[in-house]
Amino acid sequence: xxxxxxxxxxxxxxxxIEGFLGKDFVVKSSYGHVRDLAKNDKAIDIENDFTxxxxxxxxxxxxxxxxxxxxxxxxxxWLATDEDREGEAxxxxxxxxxxxxxxxxxxxxxxxITKSAILEAIQNPRAIDKNLVDxxxxxxxxxxxxxxxxxxxxxKKVKPSLSAGRVQSVAVRxxxxxxxxxxxxNSTSSYKVSALFELEDGKSQLKAELPKRFAKAEEAQKFLxxxxxxxxxxxxxxxxxxxxxxxxxxxxxxxxQEASRKLGFSVAQTMLVAQKxxxxxxxxxxxxxxxxxxxxxxxxxxxxxxxSYGTEYSNPRQYKTKSSSAQEAHEAIRPTYFDQQxxxxxxxxxxxxxxxxxxxxxxxxxxxxxxxxxVSISNNKNQDTLAxxxxxxxxxxxxxxxxxxxxxxxxxSQEGLLPPITxxxxxxxxxxxxxxxxxxxxxRYTEASLVKKLEELGIGRPSTYAPTISTIQKRGYVVxxxxxxxxxxxxxxxxxKEKVTSITKxxxxxxxxxxxxxxxxxxxxxxxxxxxFSQILDYxxxxxxxxxxxxxxxxxxxxxxxxxxFYFPFHKNVETTEKNSERATGERVLGxxxxxxxxxxARIGRYGPIVQKKMNDEDENPQFAKLRNDQRLETIxxxxxxxxxxxxxxxxxxxxxxxVIGIGRFGPFVRHDSSFVSIPKTDDPYTIELPKAxxxxxxxxxxxxxxxIKIFDENPEVKILKGRWGPYIxxxxxxxxxxxxxxxxxxxxxxxxxxxxxxxEKRGRGGARSSAPAKKTAxxxAPAKKTxxxxxxxxxxxx
Numbered sequence: 083x084x085x086x087x088x089x090x091x092x093x094x095x096x097x098x099i100e101g102f103l104g105k106d107f108v109v110k111s112s113y114g115h116v117r118d119l120a121k122n123d124k125a126i127d128i129e130n131d132f133t134x135x136x137x138x139x140x141x142x143x144x145x146x147x148x149x150x151x152x153x154x155x156x157x158x159x160w161l162a163t164d165e166d167r168e169g170e171a172x173x174x175x176x177x178x179x180x181x182x183x184x185x186x187x188x189x190x191x192x193x194x195i196t197k198s199a200i201l202e203a204i205q206n207p208r209a210i211d212k213n214l215v216d217x218x219x220x221x222x223x224x225x226x227x228x229x230x231x232x233x234x235x236x237x238k239k240v241k242p243s244l245s246a247g248r249v250q251s252v253a254v255r256x257x258x259x260x261x262x263x264x265x266x267x268n269s270t271s272s273y274k275v276s277a278l279f280e281l282e283d284g285k286s287q288l289k290a291e292l293p294k295r296f297a298k299a300e301e302a303q304k305f306l307x308x309x310x311x312x313x314x315x316x317x318x319x320x321x322x323x324x325x326x327x328x329x330x331x332x333x334x335x336x337x338x339q340e341a342s343r344k345l346g347f348s349v350a351q352t353m354l355v356a357q358k359x360x361x362x363x364x365x366x367x368x369x370x371x372x373x374x375x376x377x378x379x380x381x382x383x384x385x386x387x388x389x390s391y392g393t394e395y396s397n398p399r400q401y402k403t404k405s406s407s408a409q410e411a412h413e414a415i416r417p418t419y420f421d422q423q424x425x426x427x428x429x430x431x432x433x434x435x436x437x438x439x440x441x442x443x444x445x446x447x448x449x450x451x452x453x454x455x456x457v458s459i460s461n462n463k464n465q466d467t468l469a470x471x472x473x474x475x476x477x478x479x480x481x482x483x484x485x486x487x488x489x490x491x492x493x494x495s496q497e498g499l500l501p502p503i504t505x506x507x508x509x510x511x512x513x514x515x516x517x518x519x520x521x522x523x524x525x526r527y528t529e530a531s532l533v534k535k536l537e538e539l540g541i542g543r544p545s546t547y548a549p550t551i552s553t554i555q556k557r558g559y560v561v562x563x564x565x566x567x568x569x570x571x572x573x574x575x576x577x578x579k580e581k582v583t584s585i586t587k588x589x590x591x592x593x594x595x596x597x598x599x600x601x602x603x604x605x606x607x608x609x610x611x612x613x614x615f616s617q618i619l620d621y622x623x624x625x626x627x628x629x630x631x632x633x634x635x636x637x638x639x640x641x642x643x644x645x646x647x648f649y650f651p652f653h654k655n656v657e658t659t660e661k662n663s664e665r666a667t668g669e670r671v672l673g674x675x676x677x678x679x680x681x682x683x684a685r686i687g688r689y690g691p692i693v694q695k696k697m698n699d700e701d702e703n704p705q706f707a708k709l710r711n712d713q714r715l716e717t718i719x720x721x722x723x724x725x726x727x728x729x730x731x732x733x734x735x736x737x738x739x740x741x742v743i744g745i746g747r748f749g750p751f752v753r754h755d756s757s758f759v760s761i762p763k764t765d766d767p768y769t770i771e772l773p774k775a776x777x778x779x780x781x782x783x784x785x786x787x788x789x790x791i792k793i794f795d796e797n798p799e800v801k802i803l804k805g806r807w808g809p810y811i812x813x814x815x816x817x818x819x820x821x822x823x824x825x826x827x828x829x830x831x832x833x834x835x836x837x838x839x840x841x842x843e844k845r846g847r848g849g850a851r852s853s854a855p856a857k858k859t860a861x862x863x864a865p866a867k868k869t870x871x872x873x874x875x876x877x878x879x880x881x
Contacts, residue, residue, distance in 0.1 A: 088110070110149060163176075190203035227649055228247065229246060236610070239610060240606060240667075241603065267524070272297055299573055299584075306514055316503055316506060318505065325451055350552050352434070359438075369545045375401075385421075424436060447482070605668065668686050672684055675727075681697070729744055729767070734772045
C-alpha cells in the first residue's frame with residue numbers, strides 16, 4: 083500500500099493526476115458529493131442554530147467503505163477536490179465521514195491539472211477552509227428551507243407536485259416578464275431609404291442610405307419623387323482612424339454565452355464539455371468569475387504569439403474583473419499549454435478547446451487598426467444628403483485569430499469596402515427604395531443571454547448558472563424551443579428609370595430559434611410567488627443574499643446568523659400565505675359562447691391549462707377542453723377557445739365502425755371499435771383527417787401483432803405479450819411477469835391462470851406510496867409537508 087492517498091471528485095480527474103505522481107501515491111475518486119442533507123424533516127434543526135443533519139447516500143456507501151480502508155493504511159491523505167466552495171465542501175464531508183486525522187490530512191488546490199501544478203500544490207498544502215465550507219453549507223440549507231416550505235404551499239394553492247427554488251424562481255420571473263413585454267409591444271413602422279449608385283467607370287457601384295427615416299408612406303414617396311431627374315455627386319469624404327480591442331479571456335459566464343452563439347451549445351452542454359477538458363488537463367478550472375491570467379500564462383501566451391504571428395502582434399495585458407465578488411487569485415478559463423492549438427478528444431471537445439485557445443491568445447494580441455470612411459452624396463433637387471460608409475482594416479491584430487459574437491438582432495450592417503472615390507465626382511442613380519421597416523420588441527432570452535442577465539443582476543455564481551437553467555426547464559416552468567414566424571405585409575416604394583412605383587411584399591417576422599418561453603404553469607406559479615413572496619422574488623434581494631454568501635466565504639459573516647435573519651421572517655410569510663391567500667389558477671373570463679350562452683374561461687386545471695364552459699357556479703356538468711401546445715392562457719381568444727370544444731370529432735367510418743378523435747388525460751387519441759390509438763405530437767388532432775387516422779389504427783394493429791407472443795381462443799382475455807422489461811401475462815387488469823427461466827411460448831392457459839391467481843393484487847394510491855420504485859417521487863415530497871407542520875408545532879411550543 084502506498085504511503086499517500088489522494089482523493090478527488092471524479093474518475094477522469096483521478097486518472098490524469100495519477101499519471102503525474104509516483105508509486106508512493108494512490109489516487110481515488112469520491113464520485114462527487116458523498117453525503118447530503120437528510121431527506122426527511124429532520125434535515126435541519128432550526129431551533130439549534132440551523133444545525134444540519136447529513137447522511138451518506140446509499141450509492142456512496144461502498145465508495146466510503148473503500149476510501150476508509152485505504153485512508154486507514156495511508157500515512158497522509160491529500161484532499162484534492164476542486165478549488166471552489168463546492169469542492170471545499172466535498173473535502174470537508176470526506177474529512178468528517180472518513181473520520182480523518184488533522185495531523186495526517188492535507189488540503190491541496192490547483193487551477194489546472196498539469197504535472198507542475200500538482201507538484202506545486204503538494205509542496206504548498208493548507209487546511210480545509212471552513213469559511214468556504216460554511217458558505218456552501220449556508221446556500222444548501224437556505225435553498226432546502228425555501229424549497230421545502232414553498233413547495234407545499236404551491237401544492238395547495240396552485241397544483242399538486244409543483245416545486246419552487248430561490249434562484250430558479252427569480253430566473254423564471256425574468257422570462258415571464260420578458261414574455262409580457264413582448265406580448266404588450268406595439269410595433270410601429272417607418273420608411274428607410276437606400277440607393278444604389280453607379281460610378282463613372284461603369285463598373286463600380288456604391289450603396290448609400292438616407293440617415294433619417296420617414297414616418298409615413300406619403301412622405302417617403304414624396305422624397306423619391308423629388309429625386310426624379312436629379313444629378314448626384316460626391317459632396318464630402320471623411321476618413322477617421324479607428325481601432326478594435328480584444329475581449330478578456332473567458333469566465334464561466336462569457337464562455338457559456340460565446341459557446342451558445344458560436345457553437346450552438348446549451349449552457350449545460352458547455353459545462354459538461356469544459357469539465358472533460360479540465361479533468362484531462364487541457365484547460366484551467368471552468369467555474370470562475372475572474373479574467374485574471376497568471377504570470378506563467380502571460381509569458382506562455384506571448385511566446386506562442388511571437389512564434390506564430392510575429393512580435394508586432396504581441397501586446398501582453400492583464401484584465402481587471404468587474405465583479406466585486408470575483409476572486410483575483412483564481413484564473414480565467416485558458417488552455418494549460420498555449421503551444422497546443424488543438425487537442426485530441428471528441429468533436430465538441432475539439433471545438434470548445436479551439437474557442438478557448440483563440441479567445442485567450444487574442445486577449446494578449448495587439449489591437450486591430452481600422453480606417454472608417456464616410457461618403458456624403460448630394461443632389462440638385464433637394465437638401466437631403468445620403469451617406470455611404472466603409473471600413474478598411476489597416477492592421478488585423480487580434481482579428482487574425484478571433485472576433486467576438488453578439489446577441490444583437492440588428493439588420494445587416496452596410497459597412498464594407500468602398501471603391502476609389504473623389505469629392506465632386508458624379509454618380510448615376512440606378513435605383514432608390516423606401517422600404518417599410520418595423521420596430522422590434524425586446525428579444526426573448528436564450529440560455530446564454532439569460533446567464534448574462536443573471537450575472538448583471540448579481541444573481542447566482544459560476545457554479546449555479548447551468549443548474550438553474552436546467553432546473554427551470556425540467557420543472558416545466560420554461561421551455562426552450564424554436565417557433566415559426568408569422569406573415570406581415572410591408573410596403574416598398576421604388577424609384578427606377580425616373581419612375582416611382584409601390585408594391586406590398588409579404589415578409590416573415592417573429593421567428594425564434596432556441597428561445598426561452600414561460601409555460602402557463604410557470605406563469606401562474608410566478609405570479610403567485612410575486613404576489614405572496616415579493617422579497618424572495620426581488621432581484622435586489624436575491625443579489626444581496628449572494629453577497630452574504632460571499633461574506634461568509636471570506637469570514638466576514640457567520641453562516642447561521644445569516645440564516646436566522648432570512649428564515650424567521652420568511653417562515654412567518656409562509657404561514658400567513660398558507661392561511662390567507664386564494665388559490666391561483668390564472669383564470670381569465672373569455673366571454674359568452676354564442677351557441678350555448680355559457681361563460682367560457684381559461685385556467686390551470688389539475689392536468690394543465692384548460693378552457694371551461696359552464697352556465698354558472700351551480701352548473702354540475704361543465705365542459706372542459708385542453709389548450710393546444712401553441713396556445714397560452716394569457717393570449718387565447720374566445721373564438722379559439724370555442725374551437726377547442728369541437729372535440730370529440732367524428733371523422734367517418736372504417737370497417738363499418740366510427741372513427742372518433744378525442745383528447746384525454748394523456749393527450750389526443752383515435753378511438754375505433756373500442757380501441758384507442760395515441761396521436762403523435764407531429765399530427766394536429768384538430769385537423770387530422772380519416773386517411774391519417776386509418777394509418778395510425780393500422781400501425782397500432784401491426785405493433786400489437788408484433789407484441790403478441792401467444793393468445794388463447796378459449797379465453798381471449800389471457801394473453802402472453804412482449805413488454806419493455808420482457809415477456810409477461812396480461813389478464814384483465816393484471817400484468818404478471820414471466821420468470822426468466824420459463825419459455826413464454828410453452829405456457830398453457832392453466833399455467834397462466836395459476837400464475838395470475840398467485841400474483842398479488844395491485845395496490846391503490848394510498849397503499850402504493852411506500853412500496854414500488856415508481857412511487858419514489860411522492861414519497862420524497864411528503865416530508866416537505868411534515869417539515870412545515872412540525873415547525874409550526876415547535877414555534878407554538880416555544881412561544
